[in-house]
Amino acid sequence: HIDKSMRYIHDVLGFAIMPIQYAGGVKADPHGWNGADQSAYLPFTGWLSFGEGGVDDAEDPDVILHELAHGLHDWLTNGDFSQVEGLSEGCGDYWAASNNRSSGFWSPSDPQYHWVFQWDGHNPFWSGRRTDYAVPYPGGLVGNIHTDGQIWSSTLMQIYQDIGRTATDANLLECLAMTNSITSQEDAAQAFLQADINLHGGVHLSAIEYRFSQRGYNISLPAPVITHQPLKDVKDLFGPYPVTATVTAAAPLTAVKLIYGHGGVFSDTLEMVPGGDEYSAAIPGIGTPAIYQYYIYAEDAGSLASTLPDGAPVQFFSFTTGPDQTPPQIVHTPISIANWYNLPVLLNADVRDNYAVERVWAEYQINGIAQPFFELSHQQGDLYSGYFPFDSSVV
Numbered sequence: 001h002i003d004k005s006m007r008y009i010h011d012v013l014g015f016a017i018m019p020i021q022y023a024g025g026v027k028a029d030p031h032g033w034n035g036a037d038q039s040a041y042l043p044f045t046g047w048l049s050f051g052e053g054g055v056d057d058a059e060d061p062d063v064i065l066h067e068l069a070h071g072l073h074d075w076l077t078n079g080d081f082s083q084v085e086g087l088s089e090g091c092g093d094y095w096a097a098s099n100n101r102s103s104g105f106w107s108p109s110d111p112q113y114h115w116v117f118q119w120d121g122h123n124p125f126w127s128g129r130r131t132d133y134a135v136p137y138p139g140g141l142v143g144n145i146h147t148d149g150q151i152w153s154s155t156l157m158q159i160y161q162d163i164g165r166t167a168t169d170a171n172l173l174e175c176l177a178m179t180n181s182i183t184s185q186e187d188a189a190q191a192f193l194q195a196d197i198n199l200h201g202g203v204h205l206s207a208i209e210y211r212f213s214q215r216g217y218n219i220s221l222p223a224p225v226i227t228h229q230p231l232k233d234v235k236d237l238f239g240p241y242p243v244t245a246t247v248t249a250a251a252p253l254t255a256v257k258l259i260y261g262h263g264g265v266f267s268d269t270l271e272m273v274p275g276g277d278e279y280s281a282a283i284p285g286i287g288t289p290a291i292y293q294y295y296i297y298a299e300d301a302g303s304l305a306s307t308l309p310d311g312a313p314v315q316f317f318s319f320t321t322g323p324d325q326t327p328p329q330i331v332h333t334p335i336s337i338a339n340w341y342n343l344p345v346l347l348n349a350d351v352r353d354n355y356a357v358e359r360v361w362a363e364y365q366i367n368g369i370a371q372p373f374f375e376l377s378h379q380q381g382d383l384y385s386g387y388f389p390f391d392s393s394v395v
């Protein structure tokens with residue numbers, strides 16, 4: 001179960017989490033407590049340790065995954081994990097319950113559907129725990145980390161039902177990486193929302209916010225997130241100059257606008273037209289050389305608004321139309337002697353310009369004799385590269 005969960009975390013969820021106390025895979029001792037009925041994750045050694053009182057704990061995947069989750073919490077926070085309000089206990093119970101629920105073994109009408117520690121608990125030895133714990137936050141906190149953790153785990157299982165296992169699991173790991181040793185359940189709920197923005201562009205925010213708010217966590221939804229590649233200077237005086245932006249928000253967007261003008265004044269506003277998450281509008285040209293300025297405004301149904309750039313209208317994007325007065329800048333590190341023995345030889349250069357770069361090529365000589373030029377193609381960012389078009393026969 002440890003191996004399966006770690007593989008799932010690495011291969012499916014894409015988190016490269018490993019123990020921080022030693023190199024290599026997670027270490028565990030199935031006979032760790034001289035027969036006592038307890039289990040633990042040991043933060044000093046990074047081991048999982050399982051006892052054998054009552055039911056043998058290492059026979060129950062829920063115990064194994066619960067203790068593993070303490071380890072994940074510890075490793076994600078670099079040894080700074082929180083038990084405030086039983087946060088880590090809740091994460092452990094959730095990690096076990098999520099795995100259980102995903103198996104489809106129990107149906108919602110079975111009492112076991114909501115049980116954690118299905119083999120070790122819910123029997124004469126121990127009553128176990130649950131993920132349908134219905135008490136509110138913070139009024140239902142009783143000051144016992146294992147009892148209180150069920151508020152967190154039960155809320156996460158509601159979210160699991162709404163947005164699915166992998167999104168909830170991934171959001172939890174991303175969330176925990178943003179926390180420290182004093183993080184409360186409410187702080188973690190806020191980080192969980194941020195995690196959904198980081199990993200999923202915020203597509204689950206309204207579902208998550210609903211469950212957290214219903215429970216009583218006082219959280220605030222983030223304002224719409226706008227991303228946009230600023231326009232470059234252009235020779236074309238007439239346009240139109242298309243502006244596209246990706247906008248995501250917790251609530252449905254009610255307005256996405258492009259505010260623009262030229263000569264230092266914001267004179268016009270265009271509604272940006274949606275196509276999926278991408279919004280677009282085009283600034284018309286005035287036919288003479290000018291400096292245009294613009295920013296983007298988005299507002300959602302929760303009346304949360306944001307601009308790009310952040311401090312608009314004081315901050316804004318601008319671009320110039322008219323003849324290009326500034327030559328491109330080329331940065332190139334000469335090829336070392338050693339690399340000339342490794343054919344074909346790759347030529348790299350960083351090329352940047354205030355206008356779009358149209359074409360990059362290299363001219364060269366062999367023994368003082370000019371050779372035909374060759375093209376460098378655009379790779380990413382400012383990088384252009386191409387191979388010298390000769391082989392070992394000329395060297």
Ligand SMILES: [Zn+2]
Nearest residue numbers: 066070089092
């Ligand atoms: Zn625990």
